[in-house]
Amino acid sequence: MNLSIHPSVGVARLGNSTTDICLSPTTIGGLPFDADSNGNSLGPITDFKDAKGLIKRQGQPFTILTDYGEEITLDSPGVQSIEWTVHLANKKAAWYQYSELKGNLLYGPQNSYQSWDVQFRNPDAPDRSKLIIDPGPRSISGRANSIGFDKNNVPAGYPAQYPPDHVHYGVPVTTLGDLLTDNAGRLVVLGGFGNAGGDLPLTSYGGSSTWHDDISDGAVYCTVTFNDGSSSYLTAWVVIGSPDFAPEIVNISNLSDTMFDVAIRNFNLVPGMYSNGYYNSSYVANFQRDILPIINRIGRYQWVSNVQSMMAFTSNIFDFTDNSQANWQNRQNYFSYFRQNDSQPPSPEYLPQEQLLKENGADIFPMMPMNSGSNSVSNINIMKFLALDQTQLFLMQQWANGNFVNDPNYEQYPINPMDAASVGNCVGLPMCPGIEVTWSLQNPIIYAAPYQILQYGNESQYATSGLTPSRDECEGGGCEPGDLTKRMACPWQADFFQCTIQLINFTDPSVNKAGSPAAPLPPTYYAYWWPPQSPWDVLVGEFTAEGQQATNVPAGQQMNYARGINSFTQMVQYWYALGFIRDKNSHSTGFPFFVETERNNEIFTYDNVPVSQISGNKEDQETSIPVFYIEEQAHVITQRSNKGRLLMEHLEEVGFKKIELAAERMPLPRSGTRNRR
Numbered sequence: 001m002n003l004s005i006h007p008s009v010g011v012a013r014l015g016n017s018t019t020d021i022c023l024s025p026t027t028i029g030g031l032p033f034d035a036d037s038n039g040n041s042l043g044p045i046t047d048f049k050d051a052k053g054l055i056k057r058q059g060q061p062f063t064i065l066t067d068y069g070e071e072i073t074l075d076s077p078g079v080q081s082i083e084w085t086v087h088l089a090n091k092k093a094a095w096y097q098y099s100e101l102k103g104n105l106l107y108g109p110q111n112s113y114q115s116w117d118v119q120f121r122n123p124d125a126p127d128r129s130k131l132i133i134d135p136g137p138r139s140i141s142g143r144a145n146s147i148g149f150d151k152n153n154v155p156a157g158y159p160a161q162y163p164p165d166h167v168h169y170g171v172p173v174t175t176l177g178d179l180l181t182d183n184a185g186r187l188v189v190l191g192g193f194g195n196a197g198g199d200l201p202l203t204s205y206g207g208s209s210t211w212h213d214d215i216s217d218g219a220v221y222c223t224v225t226f227n228d229g230s231s232s233y234l235t236a237w238v239v240i241g242s243p244d245f246a247p248e249i250v251n252i253s254n255l256s257d258t259m260f261d262v263a264i265r266n267f268n269l270v271p272g273m274y275s276n277g278y279y280n281s282s283y284v285a286n287f288q289r290d291i292l293p294i295i296n297r298i299g300r301y302q303w304v305s306n307v308q309s310m311m312a313f314t315s316n317i318f319d320f321t322d323n324s325q326a327n328w329q330n331r332q333n334y335f336s337y338f339r340q341n342d343s344q345p346p347s348p349e350y351l352p353q354e355q356l357l358k359e360n361g362a363d364i365f366p367m368m369p370m371n372s373g374s375n376s377v378s379n380i381n382i383m384k385f386l387a388l389d390q391t392q393l394f395l396m397q398q399w400a401n402g403n404f405v406n407d408p409n410y411e412q413y414p415i416n417p418m419d420a421a422s423v424g425n426c427v428g429l430p431m432c433p434g435i436e437v438t439w440s441l442q443n444p445i446i447y448a449a450p451y452q453i454l455q456y457g458n459e460s461q462y463a464t465s466g467l468t469p470s471r472d473e474c475e476g477g478g479c480e481p482g483d484l485t486k487r488m489a490c491p492w493q494a495d496f497f498q499c500t501i502q503l504i505n506f507t508d509p510s511v512n513k514a515g516s517p518a519a520p521l522p523p524t525y526y527a528y529w530w531p532p533q534s535p536w537d538v539l540v541g542e543f544t545a546e547g548q549q550a551t552n553v554p555a556g557q558q559m560n561y562a563r564g565i566n567s568f569t570q571m572v573q574y575w576y577a578l579g580f581i582r583d584k585n586s587h588s589t590g591f592p593f594f595v596e597t598e599r600n601n602e603i604f605t606y607d608n609v610p611v612s613q614i615s616g617n618k619e620d621q622e623t624s625i626p627v628f629y630i631e632e633q634a635h636v637i638t639q640r641s642n643k644g645r646l647l648m649e650h651l652e653e654v655g656f657k658k659i660e661l662a663a664e665r666m667p668l669p670r671s672g673t674r675n676r677r
Contacts, residue, residue, distance in 0.1 A: 002067040005222055005236040007422035008451045009259075010060035011436065012177070012240050014194040014214065016576050016650070017054040021190060024060045027417075028424035029250045032058055038144040039180040039188030048243075048580045052646040053600045055243055055576045059180065059188040062220060062236060063418065072224060074143060074185035080225045084187040085459050086238065087137040088149055088176045088218040089482030092490040093122055093163075094131035094469035098206030100432055101374060101381035103487075104439050105474045107345040111381065113472075121490065122209045128469040132482065133173060133212060134161045136466075137221075137459055140179045140187070150175040159466040163197075163212040169659040170197030170491070170572060176216045177240065191216065191240030196491030196572055201660040205498040205568050206489050208662075213491040216240045217437075218481030221459045237453040239484055241436035242492050242533075244425060246581035249300045249532040249594065250293075252369050253389055256424035258441055260415065261391040263450035270413060274391075285398040287321055287406040289413075294392065295320065298369065303594035304535035304561070304581060305528045309366045313337070321406040328402055335400035339367045339387045346381065354384045354509035356525055372527045374430040374439065376504045379512050384504050385527070386430050419451045427530050435499070435533040438487045443474050446483075454478040493575045494568035499529045500536045535561040538581055541595025550640070551599065552606035552626075561596070564604035564628035569659040574630065577603045602644035605631040 011024060022032040022045050034042040039059055049055055064072040064082070074082060096103060096118045103113040125131055135149040136158035147153050151174070154160040163173050173195050180188040192214025199210040220236040263269040273283045285291065299314035301307045318330040337358055343350040353373050357364045373383035388396070398404055431439040440446060448454040456471075456478035473479045489495030503524040505512060514521040528536060538561045540553040553559055562578065565571050579599030583592050606628050612621035631637050634651075637644040 003064055003072060003224060003232045003234055004067070004416075005220065005234045006063050006065055006416050006418040007060070008236050008416070008419045009423055009453060010062060010189060010220070010236065010238040011422045011426055012060040012189050012191045012238060013058035013243050014191050014240065015055035015057035015243060016193045016195075016654075017050040017052070017056045018193070020050040020056045022048070022056045022058050023188065024058055025247060025421060025425055027421050028254065028256065029248050030421070030425075031247055035059065035188075038146075039182040039186070047598060049576075049598050049600075051643075052650055053576070053598075053602070053643045054647075054650060055194070057177075057190050057193070058243070059190045060238055060422065061182070062187040062189070062222075062238075064186075064222065064224060064234065065416075078226050078228070080227045081141055082185045083139060083141040083223045083225075084179065084181070085137050085139045085221040086179055086187070086189055086218060087459065087462075087481045088135065088189075088216040088238070088240065089467055089480070090133035090173075090176065090212065090214065090216045091467070091469065091480075091482035091486035092207065092215070092488065093133075093212055094125075094128045095121060095486040097121055098204070098433065098487075098489060098495075100378045101383070101439065102378075103472075104381070105472075106439070106443055107381060111345070116380070121207050124209075129466060130161055132161050132467055132469055133163060133176060133214075133216070134159075134462075134467050134482070135176055136160045136462075138179050140181055141185070143181055143183055143185055145181045146178055148175055148178045155463075158463060161466065164199070167197035167210075167657065168199045169201065169657050170211075171195040171654050171656050172197045173212045173214045176214055187220070187222070189220070189238045189240075194242075194493075194575060195654070196493060197657070201662040202494060202569055202572075203662040205494040208490070208494075211490050213493075214240075215242070215485050215488060215492050216482065217484040219455050219459065235455060237455075237479075237484070239426075239436055241426065242496060243575075244533065245578055246304055246532050246535055246594070247425060248583050248586070249304055249581065250297050250425065251427050251429075251530060251532050252294060252297045252301070252371070253386070253392065253429035254424045255426035255428040255437065255441065256420045257389055257392060258428035259423060259447075259451050260413070260420075261389040262442065262444050262447060263415075264391045266444035267447070267450050269415075269450050273394075279394045281398075281403075283398060283403065285395045285404040286410040287323075287399060287404050288408045289410045290395040291320070291399045291404070294388070294396070300592065300594070301528075301531050303592070304538060305531035306537050306558075307370055307528070307531075310368065310370050313368060323399075323402045323404055323406070325402065331400040331402070335396055337365065337368050338393065338396060339385060340393060341387045341390055342383060346383070348509075351509050353387050354382065356385060356504075356506035366525070370527060372430055372432070372502045372504060372529050374432045376502050376512055376527070377432060379510075382509065382512055383430070384506070384509070384512065389429060415451060423451070427533055430529065432499075432529075433487050433489070433495075435496075435530055437484050440474055440484065440487065445476050446473050446479055448478075453484070456480050491572050493572040496534060496575065497562065497565065497568040497571035500534050500562070502527050502529060535581060537561065538579070538596045539594065541582070541584065541597050547601075550601040552628075555595075559596075564606075564630060566629060567661075569661060570630055572659055573656060574600075574603060576600070600643070600647060602637050602640045602647060603631060604628050605636075
């Protein structure tokens with residue numbers, strides 16, 4: 001009997017509640033589940049925040065399955081014990097500076113960090129191994145048990161590394177999370193509490209010296225022992241990401257799509273679709289499985305961004321399910337609006353991702369999808385606009401050519417649905433660097449098999465020497481704990497503030513930025529990064545008089561999502577004040593209604609500023625501009641509500657130290673701070 005762990009790559013998420021947790025969704029675009037303190041599911045989630053207004057940590061449960069789909073737990077006949085070991089780490093502070101697509105070895109060895117002379121974060125550190133947050137492995141077994149990734153539980157003799165206990169700014173990182181076992185012995189991995197701190201003022205949204213956060217990733221090991229003395233040894237991986245503030249809205253190209261594309265083209269996952277380096281032009285796609293999800297995802301972007309042109313592609317202007325020759329021209333025309341992938345490495349002869357508009361005489365229309373590409377920021381390895389991945393484009397081409405069926409009872413691809421669901425709720429494209437993980441997940445060299453991370457060594461590999469700070473898993477050999485998240489911004493909240501919209505030049509394929517400081521080369525187009533993970537335009541969902549008094553906005557008005565958080569330093573402190581985007585009509589069919597909920601309005605103050613204050617013209621005073629900002633007086637927040645009082649108590653409990661910006665800051669090539677209307 002063969003056993004395996006699912007999901008093969010799990011995704012847990014940060015939260016700062018110390019009392020309540022939830023569990024990761026089991027479907028792509030599904031809601032999390034409320035859970036008790038041992039990680040037992042209590043049913044679909046009610047609220048994403050606890051009574052204090054703090055975000056619940058989202059734990060990832062891991063399940064053991066036989067090769068015929070039966071679950072193995074401590075309640076299964078013949079099972080003596082199940083022991084889990086997890087090794088989480090954060091390598092951000094020891095890695096290179098954020099550098100867009102520099103260092104991506106899919107572009108060839110000439111694109112290495114060394115070739116571009118990319119500098120390290122914390123370049124003056126004498127021992128870079130001490131920059132890693134490496135608590136070492138933690139083991140757990142039995143029912144309803146727990147253990148933390150803190151200093152109190154370091155395995156004997158392990159050379160654990162933690163950042164300083166005291167910082168000048170923010171909150172020190174003292175743990176990367178916890179392990180739980182539920183009542184049947186299943187593993188639940190919980191991440192950290194969203195803490196980030198350092199000793200120097202912040203200099204950039206991409207990373208600042210002396211700073212650490214508690215994002216992490218690492219290996220999962222399991223030994224199942226049976227009563228007859230036999231045993232099975234299993235492995236998986238887990239990523240700890242930032243909160244998913246719009247879990248029911250899925251990225252057009254999610255991380256499952258990325259892993260599926262890698263598996264199709266490199267691991268012979270579906271030989272009938274792709275083999276010997278080529279797609280099979282006679283392969284029959286299924287509209288329900290391969291095409292409709294893309295169209296539906298495009299349609300849901302409207303709830304977190306202003307993408308009117310993309311909405312035209314969900315309007316059913318013709319019968320998408322009709323594969324007849326009479327409908328051929330409609331399908332071909334539809335598909336022609338989807339841009340193809342740039343040649344890799346980029347070549348001036350073929351750069352469709354640098355093209356914004358499809359032109360037909362005087363007619364113009366933005367090509368699809370209307371998002372930033374993986375580098376609309378710097379002038380090296382430019383990729384201005386998003387394209388679907390190669391396998392998505394191939395399946396859409398098959399649909400356009402009429403090589404498809406419309407069968408809702410389709411055969412699933414040979415991927416366990418739990419494996420697809422965990423990563424399917426993460427960003428796949430664009431990656432600059434991304435949200436949860438980055439472009440390294442596009443590289444087949446880091447995989448052992450479809451959807452399975454190749455591990456460097458085993459759980460005892462690091463017992464004496466710990467983790468290595470400088471090895472690049474994209475050169476081969478497998479991944480260490482911390483490798484999948486080390487390229488992300490540190491602290492993560494800073495780039496989360498910036499990675500919202502981008503002003504992209506659309507006339508010169510060889511230039512993104514011009515001038516000093518770096519600024520978008522005009523003319524520019526207003527594009528989004530990852531609206532499902534980092535919303536920009538949302539509908540306010542306060543339907544009571546009390547709620548509207550607190551938020552100062554009528555229900556149904558579209559507002560900037562982060563309104564009131566006006567710098568990336570404020571985001572580091574108040575990330576948990578953001579609201580969650582929920583479908584308020586989810587139990588009906590066909591008419592989604594996504595609105596902002598659970599925003600901590602107590603923290604923000606609102607004012608209507610007359611335009612006359614800016615123009616000096618008294619006649620302008622009848623027009624005002626709404627302004628939201630953080631309320632600096634703690635007693636004002638405390639007096640607003642009981643939740644306001646609890647929020648202020650929380651800040652005192654964690655000992656948050658106000659963050660400063662460095663006098664000489666790095667350039668801000670992203671456009672996320674501009675015009676937060």
